[in-house]
Amino acid sequence: MCKDMEIYPISRVCKSLRSKELNLKYYCPFEKQMKAICKTLENNNFIQELNLQDNWLSVESCSYLANVLELNDTLRTLKMKECRIGPEGMVALSEALGSSSIRDLDLSFNSLGNDGLKEAIFALTDNMNLVKLNLSHNGFTEQAAVYLNEILSDAYCLEVIDLSWNNFNTPAGMKKLCHGLVENKTINWISLAWNGIASEDVVIHFLRYLRKSSVLKFIDLSNNLLKDDPMTIFMNGVSESNSLVHVKIGNNAFSPSKAFTWAQLLAKPRDKPLKVLDMENMVVEKKFLTLLQKIKSLGNEVKYGTVLADYELYGPCVPKVLFGRCKYLAMKPKKKKKRVDFGHFVLSLPEKPITTDEFQAMLAARKLNHLLDFDLITALQNQYIMKKTQKVNCSQLISDYMVLYPETQPEPPRKKKEKKGGKGKKNKKKTLTLEEPVHEEAIPSAINVQDISVSADKIETTKQNNEDLQLTEISMQKELSAREFKSTEAVFNKQNSDSDAIKKSWVEDNEILPENNEEKALEASEVFILDVSRDSTN
Structure with a gap:
């Protein structure tokens, strides 16, 4: 066949012809290859599952597949997820599906829309073998609920249906859908997750269905927008159900207190069959953990997300x-x-x-x-x-x-600024007069004649020229030296012999006799201020 069609044989197909499954997932065969595969499957008695996921089948490829469904009685499972056949592809498959032996059909992610579902009414109602149907991710809206009402009312073998990721979120649409579910006597598993169901007007239609259904065991309303009030209505229907075993309501918008109320359904012995409550990612209160122990002791199961701590949250100060x-x-x-x-x-x-x-x-x-x-x-x-x-x-x-800020202290008193003195008073030197007592520690042990200098800061000067001023200073220095000698003579007597020698040499150098000093001595009040400096010279 491959030689006649001028194509290379596919090793995956050749190896699977005598097995139960032919997996062509993500293979994306050309139309010639698809035609050859379908020709081979028309008379194959081994393969029971055909997986064509994510292959973007054209209308022509769907027509080749329809021939397989009409002639092959061995196929039981057909997976066409993400094949994107659209309403046109559904037209090519509809008649063949109605008379096929398919029990498990996956038509999710095929962009069927309301028109595609309308074309599938004949195929899904006349097929007496179909048990499991996946119609998720097809963009169904309120109008599609009208077609589903007709399909579900006549599907006497259908047990599992997945309607997640659609838009059955209006009161009129949900009313039609629930009417078809009530008429159906075989469906025991249904998913309506990710449909945007939020209002009480939509949820209230489940009450009649849950009360009347005697076969429904699993229902999934997770990932919707259900808050406390709509969830209370749905919880009343679940508590009255005589067949529900597993309820999935996680990732909704109800509060932790409502989650605790849900869990109380399983904490007490009841004659109802409910055993599993899935509240995935939902926050529960801390007291929920105590209730969980009672639930486990009764053989029931509750799934939850995180536990809310018992502290209160406050806004900013x-x-x-x-x-x-x-x-x-x-x-x-x-x-x-x-x-x-x-x-x-x-x-x-x-x-x-x-x-x-x-x-x-x-x-x-x-x-x-x-x-x-x-x-x-x-x-x-x-x-x-x-x-x-x-x-x-x-x-x-x-x-x-x-x-x-308890450590805050009052402002300390400010200090008053002192007035600045005039020029010349900054470096005022401390002087010693004869009126003050003379301390031995203040006078050096040996005084060199050349180390004595006279400070003439307080001498009253006249307006004479500079030459007269210099002569006056020289004469005053000799006179002051004689006066200073007498005031310090008592101190020098206490010194050693070296000090006496210094005294004698000092008198000889200055050519001043001791007897002359007595005659020229002045009273203490007339003594001028002396400034002794080792660096100054006579």
Whole structure:
């Protein structure tokens, strides 16, 4: 056959011809290859499952497949997920499906839409072998529910149907769908997940179906938009069901308290068959864990997500946010002189309420009105404004601030600046006069004649020329040396012999006799101030 059609034989097909499954998933055969495969399957008595997932079958390829369904009585499972046949491909397959031996049919992700489902009515109602049908991800809406009503009412062998990822979320559409489910006496597994079901008007139609159905064992309403009130209606229908064993309601919008109410259905001995409750990813309360032990002791099962802790959540502390922002902005300037401690401002506020104008005036006095933005000041005032008087409650503001920042101290008193003295008084030297007592520690043990200098800071000078001034200073130095000698003679007597030698040499050098010193001695009040410096010379 491959030689006649001028194609290469497919090894996967050749190896599977005598097995129960032919898996062509993701193979994407050409039309010639698809024709050859279908020709081979028309008379094959071994293969029971044909997997064509994700092969993008054309209308012509669907017609080749229809011939297989008409002639082959061995096929039981046909998987056509993501083949994207559309309404046109469904037209080519419809008649053949109605008389085929297929029991498990997967038509998900085929973009059938409402028109494609309309073309499949004949195939799905006349097939007396079809048990499992997957119609998920086909974009069905309210109109498709009308066609499903007709299909489900006449499908006497269908047991499992998957309608997830469609749009059966209107009251009229759900009414039609549930009517067909009530008429059907064989369906025991149904999925309506990911349909956007949210309102009570939609869920209420399940009550009649759940009460009347005697074969339904599994129902999936997970990943919808069901809140507490719609979930309460659905829970009432589940509690009255005489056949339900497994309920899946996870990933909905009901509260932890409602999840606890659901779990109570399985915590008590009941004559109902419900055994499994799947609340995947749902949050439950901490007391739910105690209830879970009772459920397990009865042989039942509950699936849940996370446990909510028993602590309370509070919003942000508004005063802390405002104070923290004020403190930051007040200390933000780069220059230290421009920074302001906001705590000093708070503690400077009076205990009595003040008007907003007074509050802003106090801010301006500390130059905080330039550092804090207008919205922040307004928010701070509004936080502590008194409704009756429309004044700022300063005492409450101070109290809240001290609770948050208890280490805040009042502003220390400012030091008074000392007046600066005139020029010439900065480096005033300490002098020693004869009126003060002379301490031995203040006088060196040995004094060199050349180390003595006379300070002429307090000598009254006249307006003579420089030459007369120099001569006067020289004569005064000799006279002052004689006077100083007598005042220090008592000290020198206590020194050693080296000190006596120094005294003798000093007298000889200056050519001053001791007896002359007595005659020229002055009283203590007339002695001039001396400044002894080792670096100065006579």
